[in-house]
Amino acid sequence: MLQHYYWDDQFLDEIYLKWKRQTQATMLEKYSTEQAKKKSAKAAKSRRSAPVGKKMHKHGADPHCFLNIEYKMMFDQGLDGSPSYPALARETHTVKDGSFLDERTEKIVLEVEQAVEEMLQDGSPLGDSQxxxxxxxxxxxxxxNQEYIKRGKTEKGTVYGLDSVQYKNSSASVPIPVSLKRNLDVDMHMSGFETTISEVREDIAGVKKDFSALKTEINAFKTEVTWGMSASQATLNMILQTLQSQASTPASTAQPFQPQAQSQPQGQPQAPVQSQAQSTAPPPHLTTNNQSNLDRWCQELGM
Structure with missing residues (x-):
């Protein structure tokens, strides 16, 4: 509440007393007129009246507003939204032992709860609500709420047992049950939209997690391949250095065989001397021994 006037704390009791007297005087002046008396008598008769074959409407809320009771239920029970209409009707139309004060409210609440339980057992089109x-x-x-609006609708265009709650966010040009049903549909669509957004966020988080794991695996594979290539390159360099070292060694050439000439008796022709071809040993890097050394070196290196 916005405060328009301020005063010292020492004057609080005096100001409150004067305000109370002024308020009482104003209310007495207003409700002492004939028009106010007729209106009050009509309202009292309406509260004590009852439809044909039914008892007078009773509730246990006393002077408390149903809107305040609804908010208190939401706060005390830790609900994400307003309580259901049957739950509110139970809270405002029962005593401490749970028995109903009003027969009509009891009938509506029990019928609604039974109908919804049957829907859930048969499989509701809204999904698994259990x-x-x-x-x-x-x-x-x-x-x-949908079932309560359907079964609690009155001939006067209101919903039985909801009191001030049914006038919340209502329009004067639209009947109360229609306005409640429209607001209910909007809330349900918004709730479903929020659920869809939550599911999409969870999917995106899962994709990010999978991508991070894949990136880690790719980096590990790159490291392994790089290390393997480095090891292979070092091995090839060692082999090439060994081959170059062996190839640079001077080749050993065998001396040609020169047979000595034998003296021939005189009178006999001397046989021509045939010189054997000069044989030269092949280069060491092409010999069989060096080839076997290369094969053994590769085996030791696991190639």
Whole structure:
């Protein structure tokens, strides 16, 4: 409440007393007129009246507003939204032992709860509402409110047992049950939209996690390949250095065989001397021994 005037604390009691007297005087002046008396008598008669075959409407809220009771239920029970209409009707129309004060409210609440339980057992088009998830709770609350509006609608265009709650966010040009049903549909669509957004966010988080794991695996594979290539390159360099070292060694050439000439008796022709071809040993890097050394070196290196 916005405060327009301020005063010292020492004058608080005096100001409150004067305000109370002035308020009482104003109310007495207003409700002492004939018009106010007729209106009050008509309202009192309406409160004590009852439809044909039914008892007078009773509730246990006393002077408390149903809107305040609804908010208190939401706060005390830790609900994400407003309680269902059957839950509010139970809270405002029962005593401490749970028995109903009003027969009509009891009938509506029990019929609504039974109808919704049968829907959930047969499989509701809204999905599996018997789980403990937020979406399931909202779906069940939607069914309860929908059934209560349908069964609690009165001939005067109101919903029985909801009092001031039914006038919240209502329009004067639209009947109360229609306005409640429209607001209920909007809330349900928004709840489903929020659930979809939450699921999309979870999927994106899962994709990011998978991508991070894949990136880690790729980096590990690159490291392994790089290390393997470095090891192979070092091995090839060692082999090439060994081959170059062996190839630079001077080749050993065998001396040609020169047979000595034998003296021939005189009178006999001397046989021509045939010189054997000069044989030269092949280069060491092409010999069989060096080839076997290369094969043994490769085997030791695991190539």
């Amino acid at each position: 789980t403990d998830s937020t979406a399931a709770s909202n779906a069940k609350r939607y069914l309860l």
